[in-house]
Amino acid sequence: MSAANQQVLIAIIGAGGVGKSFLSQLTTLAARRSSPKLNLCFISTSKKSLYSSDYAPIDAEKALDGLAASTQAAPSVAQLTEYLASAPAKVVLVDNTSSEDIANAYPGFLSRGINIVTPNKKAFSGSYTLWESIFSSAAKGGAHIFHESSVGAGLPVISTLKELVETGDRVTKIEGVFSGTMSFLFNSFAPTSGAGGKWSAEVKKAKELGYTEPDPRDDLNGLDVARKLTILARLAGLPVESPTSFPVQSLIPKELESCTSGDEFMEKLPSFDYEMEQTKLSAEKEGKVVRFVGSIDVASKQVKVGLEQFDATHPIAALKGSDNIISFYTERYGGNPLIIQGAGAGGEVTAMGVTGDLLKVLARIS
Amino acid sequence: MSAANQQVLIAIIGAGGVGKSFLSQLTTLAARRSSPKLNLCFISTSKKSLYSSDYAPIDAEKALDGLAASTQAAPSVAQLTEYLASAPAKVVLVDNTSSEDIANAYPGFLSRGINIVTPNKKAFSGSYTLWESIFSSAAKGGAHIFHESSVGAGLPVISTLKELVETGDRVTKIEGVFSGTMSFLFNSFAPTSGAGGKWSAEVKKAKELGYTEPDPRDDLNGLDVARKLTILARLAGLPVESPTSFPVQSLIPKELESCTSGDEFMEKLPSFDYEMEQTKLSAEKEGKVVRFVGSIDVASKQVKVGLEQFDATHPIAALKGSDNIISFYTERYGGNPLIIQGAGAGGEVTAMGVTGDLLKVLARIS
Numbered sequence: 001m002s003a004a005n006q007q008v009l010i011a012i013i014g015a016g017g018v019g020k021s022f023l024s025q026l027t028t029l030a031a032r033r034s035s036p037k038l039n040l041c042f043i044s045t046s047k048k049s050l051y052s053s054d055y056a057p058i059d060a061e062k063a064l065d066g067l068a069a070s071t072q073a074a075p076s077v078a079q080l081t082e083y084l085a086s087a088p089a090k091v092v093l094v095d096n097t098s099s100e101d102i103a104n105a106y107p108g109f110l111s112r113g114i115n116i117v118t119p120n121k122k123a124f125s126g127s128y129t130l131w132e133s134i135f136s137s138a139a140k141g142g143a144h145i146f147h148e149s150s151v152g153a154g155l156p157v158i159s160t161l162k163e164l165v166e167t168g169d170r171v172t173k174i175e176g177v178f179s180g181t182m183s184f185l186f187n188s189f190a191p192t193s194g195a196g197g198k199w200s201a202e203v204k205k206a207k208e209l210g211y212t213e214p215d216p217r218d219d220l221n222g223l224d225v226a227r228k229l230t231i232l233a234r235l236a237g238l239p240v241e242s243p244t245s246f247p248v249q250s251l252i253p254k255e256l257e258s259c260t261s262g263d264e265f266m267e268k269l270p271s272f273d274y275e276m277e278q279t280k281l282s283a284e285k286e287g288k289v290v291r292f293v294g295s296i297d298v299a300s301k302q303v304k305v306g307l308e309q310f311d312a313t314h315p316i317a318a319l320k321g322s323d324n325i326i327s328f329y330t331e332r333y334g335g336n337p338l339i340i341q342g343a344g345a346g347g348e349v350t351a352m353g354v355t356g357d358l359l360k361v362l363a364r365i366s
Numbered sequence: 367m368s369a370a371n372q373q374v375l376i377a378i379i380g381a382g383g384v385g386k387s388f389l390s391q392l393t394t395l396a397a398r399r400s401s402p403k404l405n406l407c408f409i410s411t412s413k414k415s416l417y418s419s420d421y422a423p424i425d426a427e428k429a430l431d432g433l434a435a436s437t438q439a440a441p442s443v444a445q446l447t448e449y450l451a452s453a454p455a456k457v458v459l460v461d462n463t464s465s466e467d468i469a470n471a472y473p474g475f476l477s478r479g480i481n482i483v484t485p486n487k488k489a490f491s492g493s494y495t496l497w498e499s500i501f502s503s504a505a506k507g508g509a510h511i512f513h514e515s516s517v518g519a520g521l522p523v524i525s526t527l528k529e530l531v532e533t534g535d536r537v538t539k540i541e542g543v544f545s546g547t548m549s550f551l552f553n554s555f556a557p558t559s560g561a562g563g564k565w566s567a568e569v570k571k572a573k574e575l576g577y578t579e580p581d582p583r584d585d586l587n588g589l590d591v592a593r594k595l596t597i598l599a600r601l602a603g604l605p606v607e608s609p610t611s612f613p614v615q616s617l618i619p620k621e622l623e624s625c626t627s628g629d630e631f632m633e634k635l636p637s638f639d640y641e642m643e644q645t646k647l648s649a650e651k652e653g654k655v656v657r658f659v660g661s662i663d664v665a666s667k668q669v670k671v672g673l674e675q676f677d678a679t680h681p682i683a684a685l686k687g688s689d690n691i692i693s694f695y696t697e698r699y700g701g702n703p704l705i706i707q708g709a710g711a712g713g714e715v716t717a718m719g720v721t722g723d724l725l726k727v728l729a730r731i732s
Contacts, residue, residue: 163718163722168391168395321701321702333709336709340705348698352533355534364730
């Protein structure tokens with residue numbers, strides 16, 4: 001092994017919740033591995049950056065302080081690509097943002113041989129052209145790209161689906177609860193035992209507990225779930241054009257679509273509680289509970305996101321807290337699906353998926 | 367890439383249910399991959415073999431017929447090691463047996479650079495010395511070894527546990543139903559709704575449906591579950607000495623331990639139905655159901671296998687058919703565990719785990 005191969009350079013974009021957890025996991029990982037040495041060479045937010053032209057290692061434990069004190073502006077995507085492609089060792093770019101601009105730049109990074117690991121859903125749920133370009137660029141550049149945390153955070157959802165497909169199983173249906181926020185809301189609003197609260201009160205509680213986006217409409221519009229379904233459908237072989245190319249039920253009442261702020265929306269939501277109450281009651285009449293699910297029927301090529309009713313004993317109804325659940329129905333698994341369940345959001349478990357992806361890249365390049 | 371690297375040689379030991387399914391999956395896989403070319407060069411049962419001294423490719427689709435017609439005896443382990451270590455390309459040995467002799471030979475294969483993928487539990491649940499020798503030999507020989515199907519067949523149990531550990535999570539407890547046979551027996555005997563049948567009648571039915579080993583005592587003694595627990599405990603960091611070094615509850619009544627055949631056992635079992643009936647009733651008095659589970663408490667280093675009671679709404683109680691369920695409690699996942707559930711036995715899904723492992727090796731060597 002040449003001297004240049006004895007290190008792998010890590011570049012991180014994004015220093016929010018996931019970024020911070022990832023840095024901490026990287027510190028632990030780097031301390032445990034002697035070869036190759038994992039050296040952080042770059043870290044940035046959308047505004048600032050910390051790196052040097054000679055790729056000198058940055059102490060991961062002090063990277064956030066260094067970044068806070070830095071006066072260096074974030075480089076442009078073109079500058080960053082050039083910087084990383086000229087590095088004296090193999091590079092793994094860790095994109096811990098949810099930026100569409102960075103996502104659009106993946107083909108450029110990959111075709112220059114820069115490996116990528118990321119929880120960023122945008123790249124894989126944007127246009128189908130971008131999806132194809134990402135994987136053809138990776139092949140061309142001999143680079144690897146993994147995105148386990150783009151669905152279900154650290155849960156082994158994408159690796160499992162890929163393995164089912166690659167080993168020749170035929171996936172017939174994928175169904176589940178793909179949003180921690182929606183899981184929490186419906187487990188509280190329509191529990192399998194007990195009454196549950198009013199819809200607007202549950203949304204308010206979820207927001208206060210930090211289970212929703214700062215503006216809860218970003219969860220209630222269903223787009224986050226639609227993005228995840230787009231990714232899984234594509235991996236299962238359906239060339240889904242975009243997250244808006246199939247039916248997605250929004251839980252934002254029509255009358256509130258014109259609200260100009262999240263605050264205004266939250267204030268007016270209680271006036272529309274009867275709609276969700278009706279939905280809950282009509283499920284109860286059938287002895288069921290209502291849940292917000294996504295499903296992919298591979299044979300009929302149908303993807304959809306929205307409310308559905310389940311028996312109280314169904315694993316989707318019995319979910320707890322803000323857990324995700326994903327069921328894979330396949331030819332080999334027959335009537336009983338392969339099920340994966342657990343926390344599908346949160347900095348630590350999302351970063352774990354990213355760190356796991358980094359290990360997969362390292363196994364392939366070193 | 368040199369010409370020698372443009373192919374990977376596959377050698378298979380074992381041509382039973384898993385072996386046959388694996389051959390079929392290998393045929394599909396080899397047809398889809400152009401580089402490296404996957405060439406079957408060896409296949410054997412405990413008695414016969416099919417291979418040539420020049421490593422000429424064997425048509426995987428016709429391998430079973432060729433093996434049946436072959437008059438070549440199976441080589442000794444020493445001969446096979448020499449044959450594979452002298453091959454003109456990298457080799458993956460697929461051990462589809464449950465042979466202890468083959469398992470004991472793993473260190474020899476690995477130290478000579480021969481990669482191994484296998485569902486064979488014996489190597490990983492034998493003595494701790496063998497376990498250590500396997501992984502030190504792999505490191506020495508630069509070889510890879512994967513054994514996903516040794517626990518839960520194709521379910522992503524081992525890969526998930528490894529990733530939790532490698533990314534720095536702290537696994538606190540592992541609990542689950544690890545035997546398809548035990549799952550089927552208890553889901554029928556003590557269902558969450560309805561009465562269930564008599565214990566001996568359920569065992570008889572499971573045997574007739576092919577859910578048990580030819581001699582059901584091989585399931586009821588708990589050793590199969592104990593072997594799986596040994597593997598998971600070791601991966602979680604506990605140096606468990608052997609599957610008999612922790613408490614394992616056998617469901618073979620003391621009085622029937624001296625039966626000289628499975629038939630005699632099955633004939634006498636109905637006289638002991640009252641024991642299991644008592645167990646079921648005492649759980650019902652608490653509003654619970656009884657299940658045969660394995661658990662690993664990492665902090666207190668306690669591993670145990672046997673009957674336990676669960677609320678009807680607990681995921682372990684709600685299991686269906688012959689499904690396995692495995693719950694990982696970790697620091698990152700907090701109160702709600704990461705759960706994996708689905709078929710944990712059967713030729714197709716077991717072979718899928720092996721084929722998935724083969725893909726992992728290929729990603730690392732080609």
